[in-house]
Amino acid sequence: xxxxxxxxxxxPKAELHLHxxxxxxxxxxxxxxxxxxxxxxxxxxxxxxxxxxxTSLQDFLDxxxxxxxxxxxxxxxxxxxxxxxxxxxxxxxxxxxxxxxPQTHTARGVDFSTVMEGIHRAVTDAAEExxxxxxxxxxxxxxxxxxxAMETLEQALAFKDRIxxxxxxxxxxxxxxxxxxxxxxxARSEGFLTVAHAGEExxxxxxxxxxxxxxxxxxxHGIHCLDDRALTEELARRRIPLTVCPLSNLRLRVIDTxxxxxxxxxxxxxxxxTINSDxxxxxxxxxxxxxxxxATAFGMTKEDIGRLAKNSFTASFxxxxxxxxxxxxxxEYMKQYG
Ligand code: ADE
Ligand code: ZN
Numbered sequence: 650x651x652x653x654x655x656x657x658x659x660x661p662k663a664e665l666h667l668h669x670x671x672x673x674x675x676x677x678x679x680x681x682x683x684x685x686x687x688x689x690x691x692x693x694x695x696x697x698x699x700x701x702x703x704t705s706l707q708d709f710l711d712x713x714x715x716x717x718x719x720x721x722x723x724x725x726x727x728x729x730x731x732x733x734x735x736x737x738x739x740x741x742x743x744x745x746x747x748x749x750x751p752q753t754h755t756a757r758g759v760d761f762s763t764v765m766e767g768i769h770r771a772v773t774d775a776a777e778e779x780x781x782x783x784x785x786x787x788x789x790x791x792x793x794x795x796x797x798a799m800e801t802l803e804q805a806l807a808f809k810d811r812i813x814x815x816x817x818x819x820x821x822x823x824x825x826x827x828x829x830x831x832x833x834x835x836a837r838s839e840g841f842l843t844v845a846h847a848g849e850e851x852x853x854x855x856x857x858x859x860x861x862x863x864x865x866x867x868x869x870h871g872i873h874c875l876d877d878r879a880l881t882e883e884l885a886r887r888r889i890p891l892t893v894c895p896l897s898n899l900r901l902r903v904i905d906t907x908x909x910x911x912x913x914x915x916x917x918x919x920x921x922x923t924i925n926s927d928x929x930x931x932x933x934x935x936x937x938x939x940x941x942x943x944a945t946a947f948g949m950t951k952e953d954i955g956r957l958a959k960n961s962f963t964a965s966f967x968x969x970x971x972x973x974x975x976x977x978x979x980x981e982y983m984k985q986y987g
Pocket of ligand 1: 713
């Protein structure tokens, strides 16, 4: 019989919560820093990896923004994105919805268009190379104010055909979704879909705000929803997807052990759960390692994994037709190996 690891490796899946800046592997950091004449604080790849011991989301973000600060040219964004898409395809990811944080780059004088062009060229080349499809979601940094987000949205308008949705990320506690109500109203009126990180470190109330005020199609993380029963029931009834990132939660100490992760309870509550890697270069695993971590911690069955993989397509921003085509692939795989 096929091992769980091989079963997870082979199953067709989508990834819906992935920060492109969080895929920046130390080897590529050295290569790009070298050609941009940037001196790194660490002397080796090993030294960089050894520094990845995080105590909280903020502790991680400080290091993550430092890494992202190396990215300067269109080629840098191209190389970063192509490397991720190749890795994802090697894990049988057929579709990925990629976050990027434009403000992290524009604040340093990198043009919005440089970021867009580099990512877009890689998405096009990867699709041609392996058939993987990708969509782009730009996130507003919630530790900055709403006017900065609005400026970013204005810049995004010229790239409407390349951006499927806007999101909200960075430091959560103290920066509730309500702070970004007007910019999300504007984004929706311009035709963008909306998502938001909510209930990662923050309370269930932030998930409520993301739903009611930002009118999001998906909640990123959302693991604190179980603290509010009415909210959990509503998320389940409306089939609002939650993009859960188990290794991220463990590495950022949102949970103490994988066995205490709420994902099992979330699935039992009828929620549309998906499994994702968040910032894989920093958290020690891409999407398959995340599936394996929860499968091992909870003794999940192949049926459970099949459901999570199917959810990943159902919860995506693919067209109805594409969703049907992709979920049929999961069904086929289940019939053969499940
Ligand atoms: N930016 C990159 N990863 C993030 C996370 N897990 N939460 C909030 N902002 C992020
Ligand atoms: Zn995230």
